[in-house]
Amino acid sequence: MNGVHDMGGMQGFGRVMPEANEPLFHAPWESRAMAVTVAMGASGQWNIDLARSARESLPPAIYLTSSYYEIWIRALEQLTLERGMVTASELSSGQMQDPPRPVARVLKLDTVDAALAAGSPTLRETGSPARFAIGQLVRARNIHPQGHTRLPRYVRGHTGKVVMVHGAHVYPDSHVERAVPPFNTNAEWLYTVVFDGPELWGDDADPQVQVSVDAWEPYLEAVL
Amino acid sequence: MSDHHHHSHGPDEPSHLSDMDVRVRALETLLTRKGYVDPAALDRIIEIYETEVGPHNGARVVAKAWSDPAFHDWLLQDATAAIASLGYTGRQGEHMVAVANTPQVHNMVVCTLCSCYPWPILGLPPVWYKSAAYRAKAVMNPRGVLADFGVTLPEQSTFRVWDSTAEVRYLVLPMRPPGTEHLNEEQLALRVTRNSMIGTGLALTEVA
Numbered sequence: 188m189n190g191v192h193d194m195g196g197m198q199g200f201g202r203v204m205p206e207a208n209e210p211l212f213h214a215p216w217e218s219r220a221m222a223v224t225v226a227m228g229a230s231g232q233w234n235i236d237l238a239r240s241a242r243e244s245l246p247p248a249i250y251l252t253s254s255y256y257e258i259w260i261r262a263l264e265q266l267t268l269e270r271g272m273v274t275a276s277e278l279s280s281g282q283m284q285d286p287p288r289p290v291a292r293v294l295k296l297d298t299v300d301a302a303l304a305a306g307s308p309t310l311r312e313t314g315s316p317a318r319f320a321i322g323q324l325v326r327a328r329n330i331h332p333q334g335h336t337r338l339p340r341y342v343r344g345h346t347g348k349v350v351m352v353h354g355a356h357v358y359p360d361s362h363v364e365r366a367v368p369p370f371n372t373n374a375e376w377l378y379t380v381v382f383d384g385p386e387l388w389g390d391d392a393d394p395q396v397q398v399s400v401d402a403w404e405p406y407l408e409a410v411l
Numbered sequence: 412m413s414d415h416h417h418h419s420h421g422p423d424e425p426s427h428l429s430d431m432d433v434r435v436r437a438l439e440t441l442l443t444r445k446g447y448v449d450p451a452a453l454d455r456i457i458e459i460y461e462t463e464v465g466p467h468n469g470a471r472v473v474a475k476a477w478s479d480p481a482f483h484d485w486l487l488q489d490a491t492a493a494i495a496s497l498g499y500t501g502r503q504g505e506h507m508v509a510v511a512n513t514p515q516v517h518n519m520v521v522c523t524l525c526s527c528y529p530w531p532i533l534g535l536p537p538v539w540y541k542s543a544a545y546r547a548k549a550v551m552n553p554r555g556v557l558a559d560f561g562v563t564l565p566e567q568s569t570f571r572v573w574d575s576t577a578e579v580r581y582l583v584l585p586m587r588p589p590g591t592e593h594l595n596e597e598q599l600a601l602r603v604t605r606n607s608m609i610g611t612g613l614a615l616t617e618v619a
Contacts, residue, residue: 198551204559223438260431303501
């Protein structure tokens with residue numbers, strides 16, 4: 188989706204504002220928001236791409252005026268609502284009115300450390316050979332999917348060079364096809380593709396800038 | 412009469428934080444009552460990122476790479492395995508790549524699409540990393556971003572920006588500061604800042 192989350196190359200946001208001696212959390216609710224988001228992610232009722240899709244599907248004005256933990260919480264409300272795990276009435280009251288839905292997993296205290304240390308690797312075996320090789324020129328396809336995608340707008344239509352091949356990874360665009368498990372975990376070859384600054388930003392751009400994205404094979408086409 | 416308040420103020424006004432406080436409390440309470448989350452597990456998640464997992468992990472990786480040529484080479488060839496050998500694995504660091512700064516090339520890491528960040532070695536991202544300003548500007552004007560951080564590099568430096576659009580997470584291996592030849596790994600780690608491992612800063616030439 189060509190959403191406001193796809194920010195690379197946008198202008199008008201001003202300078203980057205690092206905060207001296209920044210605290211890990213700026214309010215107690217931020218730490219709870221982080222933890223509840225991580226714990227609910229472990230429920231297995233959605234996957235990371237569905238979570239990202241929920242965040243970037245928030246109304247654009249909300250997305251742009253919310254802190255990142257607020258974006259997480261608003262998306263978490265949507266993810267649980269859409270699956271019938273909570274109701275709007277329950278969310279506004281904080282009171283349970285309907286019985287819980289079954290979930291794949293509940294992250295308990297004694298499994299937190301192991302779950303975080305294991306993570307969720309996305310590398311998969313694949314039977315198909317990689318279509319592109321290191322050093323090859325490729326073009327990011329000029330595509331505008333309605334749904335979730337991880338090909339940023341600023342590289343679409345531009346030519347770059349493959350500099351890394353990472354194996355086949357779960358493909359985000361199809362990972363969101365099913366809202367509930369079992370998910371489509373189809374994997375596609377993943378490449379790091381580097382673009383020269385002027386190729387992306389025009390002749391006036393800094394020629395000493397190079398930018399790479401990690402792009403799945405369906406995002407790319409050969410340059411003949 | 413409902414006790415719900417319907418505020419019309421904007422997100423930057425002071426009462427907004429308490430709105431979020433109420434909202435998150437209500438959500439956590441509800442999810443707990445439904446049995447979807449274990450509050451003790453939430454406490455432990457917070458404790459891990461407050462006390463155990465943070466940029467000191469990454470600093471140890473960098474200090475070892477500066478000190479141990481075999482580890483340096485391993486880190487650049489297979490960062491996931493090299494970093495795991497120090498005990499740092501898992502969520503948001505499943506697939507690691509390390510990129511080394513040189514006198515000619517300065518690396519910078521961004522996630523333009525969301526907030527992807529290498530949690531096992533850097534912990535939770537700072538607010539600026541998730542900000543629209545950084546995500547917008549890093550891929551177009553990294554030299555300007557560095558200036559926002561008060562850092563200037565020689566004119567001839569090449570900027571290499573890594574937009575982490577997939578599940579690969581990047582660690583910048585900063586250049587070892589001059590005059591640190593006599594330092595051991597623990598001392599070297601104190602020269603490694605979080606920002607130097609993202610590419611918005613440099614390693615410290617003296618201890619802060």
